[in-house]
Structures are given as structure tokens and as C-alpha cells.
Amino acid sequence: MKHARQQTFSVLNTHWKHRYCHGGALRKSSHGRCARPLSTKDPLHLVFKVNKAAVKNGLRHPRNFGLINILLKKYSRRFHVKVEQFSIQTDHIHLLLRGSRRSGLQSFFRVVAGQFAQVLTDTFSRKHEGVKVWKYRPFSRVVKGFQSYKIVRDYIQLNELEAAGRPYSKTRLRGLREAQLRELWI
Structure with missing residues (x-):
């Protein structure tokens, strides 16, 4: 019995500029509607964009900032993802991370996005009514x-x-x- 071949990135019909990108505003165009490229050898740049109307006081508010830090540490340990660098803005989060397994990275994206949304809207026991928390799917x-x-x-x-x-x-x-670049890191 023959086994199906695993798909490679070259098979995907993607514009060359967006070959390693997925999500965000790309999702609206036909270029961003393929499988999410992930790599266990190379780092990933991940961006979560929030609707400002859905989150009170923004992500830099001390309560939200602290909760996001706790969630990042907790789920990076659970899914064996190393967060090399992160930046939390008022309406988006940048992460530079590495993962050891593709399944761990996918689970990390899914769980972190869901937990952020639940924590930011306080919807652990009730359904969220109103504006969606995320403006786009996570850009990676x-x-x-x-x-x-x-x-x-x-x-x-x-x-x-x-x-x-x-x-x-x-x-x-x-x-x-x-x-000037050295000045950034002082």
C-alpha cells in the first residue's frame, strides 16, 4: 500500500513575496489563503492585532500587560516554544519565537489567541457579546x-x-x- 507524499512548500500556489507569510491583512487577498508556513529551524515573527473597541484601556494597561506576560510564559513552557523577544503595544503584540515541533507551534498560536481573548474580555463563564477581539488572524x-x-x-x-x-x-x-542601532539596545 502506497503512502501519500507529504506536501512541501513548493507545491503551494503562492506568490513568491508571500511564500513565508500568512494571516493578517494578507488573508483578504488570494495570496494569503494557503497553509500557514511554519519552520522548526528558523524563527517566526508573529503579530496579534486587537480591535481597540473590544479591549478596554488597551494592551499596555498594567492589568492586561501582566496577564499577557503570564500567559506567554505559561503556554510557551507547555508547548515547548521559546519566546526570544516580544513587544506589547496598545493594539497589537509582536513575538519573535522558535518552536521545536510544528504541532507545538500550531497549538501555541491557537491556545494563546484564545486565552488572550478570554482574559481581555473576561469571558470565562459567559459568551462574549459585541465586537470581535481580534481584528485579523495572527500574522506570521x-x-x-x-x-x-x-x-x-x-x-x-x-x-x-x-x-x-x-x-x-x-x-x-x-x-x-x-x-543608532546600538542605541536601541541600551
């Missing part, structure tokens, strides 16, 4: 290569500094000199 991107990894790492660090009070600039990552 497999980060290929060291240069891409450095860019994502610096981007998440810059987001955290902006949440803490650094002024925002549209061209904040373009043309940063080495000294």
Missing part, C-alpha cells in the same frame, strides 16, 4: 537568514521603545546607522 512570517532576523529583532525592539515613549517616525528603520 518565517524569518529566513541572519540579516532578516536582525531586521525583525531591531523592529520589535524599536516598537517596544516607542510604546515606552520614544517618538514615532515613518522612516524609523530606513537608513539607521550602526550607532
Whole structure:
């Protein structure tokens, strides 16, 4: 009896720019409607985007901030996912993580999104009526290569500094000199 071959990423009919991306606003276009690419060798950049109307006081509120930190630690240990870096903004969360198994990563995405939604809306015993908590499905991107990894790492660090009070600039990552990049990590 023959066994079916496992699908590879090359079989998927995806635009080359979005080959390693899934979710978020991509889901609205036909390019983002394929299987979520995951890798156990490369890090993942994950973004959860919240509807501002669904969450009181935003994600940076001390209560919400503390609960999100607790949930991240708890479920990263349970599903063997290493959270290398994270940044919690008022309306979204950036995570840079690595997983040892594909099933662990999928479970982590599912459970963390569900637990965040339940904690943020206090709906453990009753059904949530009103606006959806998540604006989009979680955006994920497999980060290929060291240069891409450095860019994502610096981007998440810059987001955290902006949440803490650094002024925002549209061209904040373009043309940063080495000294300015070192300044991010001080």
C-alpha cells in the first residue's frame, strides 16, 4: 500500500513575496489563503492585532500587560516554544519565537489567541457579546537568514521603545546607522 507524499512548500500556489507569510491583512487577498508556513529551524515573527473597541484601556494597561506576560510564559513552557523577544503595544503584540515541533507551534498560536481573548474580555463563564477581539488572524512570517532576523529583532525592539515613549517616525528603520542601532539596545 502506497503512502501519500507529504506536501512541501513548493507545491503551494503562492506568490513568491508571500511564500513565508500568512494571516493578517494578507488573508483578504488570494495570496494569503494557503497553509500557514511554519519552520522548526528558523524563527517566526508573529503579530496579534486587537480591535481597540473590544479591549478596554488597551494592551499596555498594567492589568492586561501582566496577564499577557503570564500567559506567554505559561503556554510557551507547555508547548515547548521559546519566546526570544516580544513587544506589547496598545493594539497589537509582536513575538519573535522558535518552536521545536510544528504541532507545538500550531497549538501555541491557537491556545494563546484564545486565552488572550478570554482574559481581555473576561469571558470565562459567559459568551462574549459585541465586537470581535481580534481584528485579523495572527500574522506570521518565517524569518529566513541572519540579516532578516536582525531586521525583525531591531523592529520589535524599536516598537517596544516607542510604546515606552520614544517618538514615532515613518522612516524609523530606513537608513539607521550602526550607532543608532546600538542605541536601541541600551
